Amino acid sequence: MNARHGDVSLDNLLGKxxxxxxxxxxELSYLISAFVPxxxxxxxxxxxxxxxxFCQGIRSQNxxxxxxxxxxxxSLAKVFQPLIISHISNxxxxxxxxxxxxxxxxxxxxxxxxxxxxxxxxxxxxxxxDALDLFPSASVALEVTRLIGQASGxxxxxxxxxxxxxxxxxxxxxxxxxxxxxxxxxxxxxKLSRGAATDASEGTDPPQAASSASNDMExxxxxxxxxxxxxxxxxxxxxxxxxxxxxxxxxxxxxxLANDPKFLQQLFALVxxxxxxxxxxxxxxxxxxxxxIISNLCAYRPRxxxxxxxxxKLKSMAKASNGSNKTAAEGPxxxxxxxxxxxxxxxxxxxxxxxxxxxxxxxxxxxxxxxxLGKIYLSIVEDKDNRGKVLQSGGARxxxxxxxxxSSSTSSSTPIDASFLIAIQALAKLTITSSPLQVFGPADGxxxxxxxxxxxxxxxxxxxxxxxxxxxxxLTNLASHTTGCADRIASTSDLLNKVELLxxxxxxxxxxxxxxxICNLLGGSEKVFSRYGGSPDVxxxxxxxxVLLAMSDVDDLPTRLAASxxxxxxxxxxxACRAVFELQLDRHRAFLVIARLIDxxxxxxxxxxxxxxxxxxxxxxxxxxxxxxILNPQNALPRALLAxxxxxxxxxxxxxxxxxxxxxxxxxxxxxPAAEILKHLIELGKLANS
Numbered sequence: 001m002n003a004r005h006g007d008v009s010l011d012n013l014l015g016k017x018x019x020x021x022x023x024x025x026x027e028l029s030y031l032i033s034a035f036v037p038x039x040x041x042x043x044x045x046x047x048x049x050x051x052x053x054f055c056q057g058i059r060s061q062n063x064x065x066x067x068x069x070x071x072x073x074x075s076l077a078k079v080f081q082p083l084i085i086s087h088i089s090n091x092x093x094x095x096x097x098x099x100x101x102x103x104x105x106x107x108x109x110x111x112x113x114x115x116x117x118x119x120x121x122x123x124x125x126x127x128x129x130d131a132l133d134l135f136p137s138a139s140v141a142l143e144v145t146r147l148i149g150q151a152s153g154x155x156x157x158x159x160x161x162x163x164x165x166x167x168x169x170x171x172x173x174x175x176x177x178x179x180x181x182x183x184x185x186x187x188x189x190x191k192l193s194r195g196a197a198t199d200a201s202e203g204t205d206p207p208q209a210a211s212s213a214s215n216d217m218e219x220x221x222x223x224x225x226x227x228x229x230x231x232x233x234x235x236x237x238x239x240x241x242x243x244x245x246x247x248x249x250x251x252x253x254x255x256x257l258a259n260d261p262k263f264l265q266q267l268f269a270l271v272x273x274x275x276x277x278x279x280x281x282x283x284x285x286x287x288x289x290x291x292x293i294i295s296n297l298c299a300y301r302p303r304x305x306x307x308x309x310x311x312x313k314l315k316s317m318a319k320a321s322n323g324s325n326k327t328a329a330e331g332p333x334x335x336x337x338x339x340x341x342x343x344x345x346x347x348x349x350x351x352x353x354x355x356x357x358x359x360x361x362x363x364x365x366x367x368x369x370x371x372x373l374g375k376i377y378l379s380i381v382e383d384k385d386n387r388g389k390v391l392q393s394g395g396a397r398x399x400x401x402x403x404x405x406x407s408s409s410t411s412s413s414t415p416i417d418a419s420f421l422i423a424i425q426a427l428a429k430l431t432i433t434s435s436p437l438q439v440f441g442p443a444d445g446x447x448x449x450x451x452x453x454x455x456x457x458x459x460x461x462x463x464x465x466x467x468x469x470x471x472x473x474x475l476t477n478l479a480s481h482t483t484g485c486a487d488r489i490a491s492t493s494d495l496l497n498k499v500e501l502l503x504x505x506x507x508x509x510x511x512x513x514x515x516x517x518i519c520n521l522l523g524g525s526e527k528v529f530s531r532y533g534g535s536p537d538v539x540x541x542x543x544x545x546x547v548l549l550a551m552s553d554v555d556d557l558p559t560r561l562a563a564s565x566x567x568x569x570x571x572x573x574x575x576a577c578r579a580v581f582e583l584q585l586d587r588h589r590a591f592l593v594i595a596r597l598i599d600x601x602x603x604x605x606x607x608x609x610x611x612x613x614x615x616x617x618x619x620x621x622x623x624x625x626x627x628x629x630i631l632n633p634q635n636a637l638p639r640a641l642l643a644x645x646x647x648x649x650x651x652x653x654x655x656x657x658x659x660x661x662x663x664x665x666x667x668x669x670x671x672x673p674a675a676e677i678l679k680h681l682i683e684l685g686k687l688a689n690s
Contacts, residue, residue, distance in 0.1 A: 158192060287364065567580075
């Protein structure tokens with residue numbers, strides 16, 4: 001086919017592909033012939049677009065139907081099956097068979113449902129065996145192998161592949177003179193092997209192609225050698241990398257790949273280091289395969305919640321009792337998948353240049369690539385020692401580009417796609433342990449832009465507790481950086497309500513992180529300060545301050561420091577002081593809680609056995625500031641009632657012990673306001689005795 005004429009014809013077909021009914025028989029025949037390997041890559045790429053649009057056009061006529069046996073699938077099969085069979089059953093012309101096989105493989109990539117339906121028809125697999133017998137040429141063998149590789153990715157097709165073809169694939173993977181054929185055969189075997197493992201895990205009988213670990217390692221070694229020595233063929237490398245992507249889910253293969261720096265360096269060198277990476281389908285496919293390999297090498301074993309772990313255990317027991325996959329159900333975890341080994345693999349991958357690959361990949365507009373990047377970065381930054389390297393390579397910018405792609409077409413109020421939460425979590429980890437300036441640079445814009453996704457990580461219905469915790473920590477770091485960041489966080493819809501709810505969580509770390517965020521927001525945002533007592537509404541402030549008082553008396557020291565720090569700040573307003581005083585009048589407990597910050601020996605009536613021993617200087621300082629604010633006469637609290645309450649709380653004794661040095665040695669930042677408190681207490685004592 002003349003390449004130029006082919007491009008023009010494909011352009012015409014692309015214009016009408018959305019309306020398949022307008023296709024003429026000659027045009028369909030032309031499309032089917034457009035996928036043969038001898039055609040230019042650009043022409044075949046355009047043919048894929050036409051085929052995809054054609055299939056979507058058929059399926060759009062049945063938008064509510066799904067599954068592999070619906071009428072849309074049958075309609076597509078009705079169109080393509082006669083054409084495919086007429087080509088692959090031709091016993092006279094080799095070129096005709098190659099046309100049919102190459103189109104069949106393309107259909108699997110574009111619409112696997114209809115392709116699988118056709119593959120399952122009587123006689124189709126036999127035509128493949130006949131083609132190999134009648135035309136023992138490298139071109140026919142390669143196209144049959146590629147078709148088997150595509151079909152092997154689908155369970156219904158795997159069961160139809162006969163033993164003699166599997167044996168033939170094994171022979172070709174080891175002894176074929178044609179490198180492309182050798183690689184394609186290896187990939188077909190890999191897909192059959194991985195599919196067998198999946199089928200076994202689902203409790204079904206494994207297909208004939210189930211392979212041993214030694215076979216997988218043999219295939220991986222062969223593909224590794226091809227990466228190192230055969231870098232001149234793009235199609236070959238695509239096949240090789242795809243095969244390694246499948247194999248690298250196996251722990252032994254992961255370790256073998258990670259321990260071969262020459263292989264890793266050569267693999268990563270396949271990706272141009274400039275952001276002007278070609279965006280052709282071939283390059284994107286190759287890049288995606290490399291990212292999947294990196295992702296598999298760096299993936300940590302999933303952390304299951306207690307509930308998930310129990311469910312997993314029950315499932316394993318059920319499989320074992322049924323005789324299905326019993327060894328896997330009862331065997332110990334593979335040591336090659338423990339955290340220490342994965343951490344080592346991540347460092348080996350980084351040392352071989354993976355971060356350069358990730359930086360380039362972040363500029364590619366492909367959702368599959370974006371999602372793979374998020375997963376890889378999350379695995380890498382799990383190790384704190386890697387985070388500086390990630391930042392130096394521009395990892396935060398790469399993650400920001402990935403995250404922005406998840407919401408580029410949605411409004412700010414639309415939740416981010418849950419599949420992008422892992423990328424946001426990776427950005428959160430970087431933000432937790434580094435200065436915002438190191439992560440986002442000196443411009444405020446990047447920091448402000450990061451607040452929305454980090455808030456989504458906290459608010460999203462799919463976020464787990466770890467993600468919520470890390471979102472809280474990251475937002476806390478940003479809130480302390482500038483008032484602009486604090487205001488943006490405080491203005492995020494529903495965020496403050498969520499954080500205040502998490503302050504009451506049973507989980508200590510979640511409760512602590514939520515309290516620390518509120519503390520930082522109080523110091524940076526007028527909105528939050530008003531919410532907690534900076535406005536005239538005493539009633540609204542009471543419920544907020546009651547929670548801060550409660551958090552100021554929990555067992556966890558960081559939580560107490562954050563909550564009491566928030567109290568010290570907000571009691572700078574007269575409204576907050578009045579609200580605390582009213583809480584004291586309600587239960588006669590608020591002053592005791594604050595007094596315990598200064599002197600841990602103060603006993604609460606509802607917890608008479610609690611004596612914490614030595615106090616913390618930070619708590620002492622916060623408690624002193626709180627009382628200094630509350631007792632300030634400018635707050636115009638009813639002095640008689642105030643005198644009565646401070647006497648009940650034994651505050652005179654607490655401050656006296658502090659000033660005498662019985663509670664430790666403190667700087668003037670504590671002793672000066674303490675002396676002022678004592679002065680106020682003396683005045684209140686005179687009032688009480690008058």
